[in-house]
Amino acid sequence: MHLPEIDKFAHxxxxxxSWDPRVKIISIxxxxxxxxxxxxxxxxFLGLGLAITLVFLSKIPFSFVFVHLRWVLFFIVALFVILxxxxxxxxxxxxxxxGVSREGFELSLLISLRAISAVLxxxxxxxxxxxxxxLKALQKIKVPDKLIQLxxxxxxxxxxxxxxxxxxxxxxxxxxxxxxxxxxxxxxxGNLVGMLLVRSFDRTxxxxxxxLSRGYSGRLKTLDDLTLCWKDFFKGALxxxxxxxxxxxxxxx
Amino acid sequence: xxxxxxxxxxxxxxxxxxxxxxxxxxxxxxEESVGLIGPNGAGKSTxxxxxxxILKAGRGSVEVLGMKVKERNIIKxxxxxxIVFQEPDDQLFMPTVFDDVAFGPINxxxxxxxxxxxxxEALKGVRMExxxxxxxxxxxxGEKKRISLAxxxxxxxxxxxxxxxxxxxxxxxxxxxxxxxxxFTLTKIVAGHDLExxxxxxxxxxxxxxxxxxxxxxxxxxxxxxxxxxxxxxxxPLSLGA
Numbered sequence: 001m002h003l004p005e006i007d008k009f010a011h012x013x014x015x016x017x018s019w020d021p022r023v024k025i026i027s028i029x030x031x032x033x034x035x036x037x038x039x040x041x042x043x044x045f046l047g048l049g050l051a052i053t054l055v056f057l058s059k060i061p062f063s064f065v066f067v068h069l070r071w072v073l074f075f076i077v078a079l080f081v082i083l084x085x086x087x088x089x090x091x092x093x094x095x096x097x098x099g100v101s102r103e104g105f106e107l108s109l110l111i112s113l114r115a116i117s118a119v120l121x122x123x124x125x126x127x128x129x130x131x132x133x134x135l136k137a138l139q140k141i142k143v144p145d146k147l148i149q150l151x152x153x154x155x156x157x158x159x160x161x162x163x164x165x166x167x168x169x170x171x172x173x174x175x176x177x178x179x180x181x182x183x184x185x186x187x188x189x190g191n192l193v194g195m196l197l198v199r200s201f202d203r204t205x206x207x208x209x210x211x212l213s214r215g216y217s218g219r220l221k222t223l224d225d226l227t228l229c230w231k232d233f234f235k236g237a238l239x240x241x242x243x244x245x246x247x248x249x250x251x252x253x
Numbered sequence: 254x255x256x257x258x259x260x261x262x263x264x265x266x267x268x269x270x271x272x273x274x275x276x277x278x279x280x281x282x283x284e285e286s287v288g289l290i291g292p293n294g295a296g297k298s299t300x301x302x303x304x305x306x307i308l309k310a311g312r313g314s315v316e317v318l319g320m321k322v323k324e325r326n327i328i329k330x331x332x333x334x335x336i337v338f339q340e341p342d343d344q345l346f347m348p349t350v351f352d353d354v355a356f357g358p359i360n361x362x363x364x365x366x367x368x369x370x371x372x373x374e375a376l377k378g379v380r381m382e383x384x385x386x387x388x389x390x391x392x393x394x395g396e397k398k399r400i401s402l403a404x405x406x407x408x409x410x411x412x413x414x415x416x417x418x419x420x421x422x423x424x425x426x427x428x429x430x431x432x433x434x435x436x437f438t439l440t441k442i443v444a445g446h447d448l449e450x451x452x453x454x455x456x457x458x459x460x461x462x463x464x465x466x467x468x469x470x471x472x473x474x475x476x477x478x479x480x481x482x483x484x485x486x487x488x489x490p491l492s493l494g495a
Contacts, residue, residue, distance in 0.1 A: 132348035206343040215360030
């Protein structure tokens with residue numbers, strides 16, 4: 001079964017892989033924030049260029065990135081169509097009663113470039129470190145413990161959840177159930193999803209017992225091997241400079 | 254032999270009203286291996302969960318190594334009484350093997366160096382030294398079972414409780430696990446339906462049914478008593494001429 005592994009290429013070697021995850025997460029988060037705040041369309045292309053450069057440097061295959069980007073592109077296409085046709089302004093292309101406005105087109109392009117750049121930056125940020133180390137880095141930079149536990153358990157149990165889901169649907173199919181677009185299918189789907197949730201809830205109770213029996217008292221405590229050196233800060237400074245540059249260029253016109 | 258676990262008149266009722274334990278009395282002695290058998294719903298798992306304070310006694314008492322199992326000494330009790338649950342995916346909840354095996358020692362407040370040593374020794378104990386950095390969800394079922402054992406061995410417990418340790422294991426993985434369990438000298442309580450396993454590693458067997466202990470004695474004696482076993486929904490192990 002295909003499993004959604006963001007850290008599938010964490011074993012590669014690149015300047016981003018050797019970068020301390022704490023500095024990496026902070027620096028690239030600043031870059032993401034910078035990119036999504038850009039207002040000038042030309043400068044936004046620069047932001048996209050930076051994002052592509054980082055993906056390239058990370059050595060994560062672009063094919064892997066595009067596969068995961070397709071869901072974002074799906075929303076972007078919808079956004080393009082809606083904004084281009086609904087934002088008032090000068091007509092760029094007219095087609096009988098429909099008119100694509102220049103302002104609408106530019107706005108959708110701006111939002112799309114920001115969104116694509118931000119999503120692209122997630123790959124060098126989280127795809128170049130094992131997910132457990134990224135979680136430890138988040139812990140070190142004082143992200144709330146509950147959020148980290150939530151992410152950790154989601155990551156650990158998403159695989160089991162998908163397996164369970166597959167088993168339930170296989171069991172239904174083996175007894176002649178066929179997915180159709182009718183009320184009966186919806187009812188069955190509802191029952192199967194409900195059963196999946198009940199089983200997941202049962203599992204959470206068993207996991208809680210296992211955690212308590214090993215001394216868990218509400219806080220997640222782990223050890224880590226994270227070490228910082230000047231190279232990490234140098235890379236961080238480069239990325240933060242890259243994050244500020246488009247804004248400086250924007251102000252300079 | 255000194256008594257290491259003392260259960261007296263233990264009763265427990267689940268919130269839905271099910272009476273799971275009805276006046277259980279049990280003594281377990283140091284370094285002995287006790288098998289806990291019984292049909293489904295007999296109360297085996299409920300009894301086990303009382304031994305390290307996951308469930309609180311409704312009535313009666315549980316004493317471990319001279320300590321009453323109470324909220325104030327729960328951490329001490331949990332360090333000494335380790336439970337390995339039936340389903341390894343419930344036991345292995347951390348992203349990596351190292352984090353999972355280190356979870357107990359860290360929560361017990363061991364210093365970092367001692368945690369690392371405990372993890373190494375526990376993994377060595379289950380012959381999985383090279384698995385530290387592996388992700389738990391990528392392990393085979395047999396490997397998960399062994400790592401589950403390591404997650405509690407790292408806490409250096411005095412009593413090891415195993416709930417259905419061989420369920421769903423293939424014959425080779427089962428044999429390896431049995432060899433491993435035999436090599437541990439600490440006090441063991443093994444609950445389950447694998448009667449050959451229980452016969453192989455336990456000196457004494459406790460038969461539980463409908464929340465009551467109905468037999469408690471020498472493993473071979475209890476397991477070979479056909480009428481007793483059959484009257485409680487069980488069968489003789491094959492090696493005893495089932």
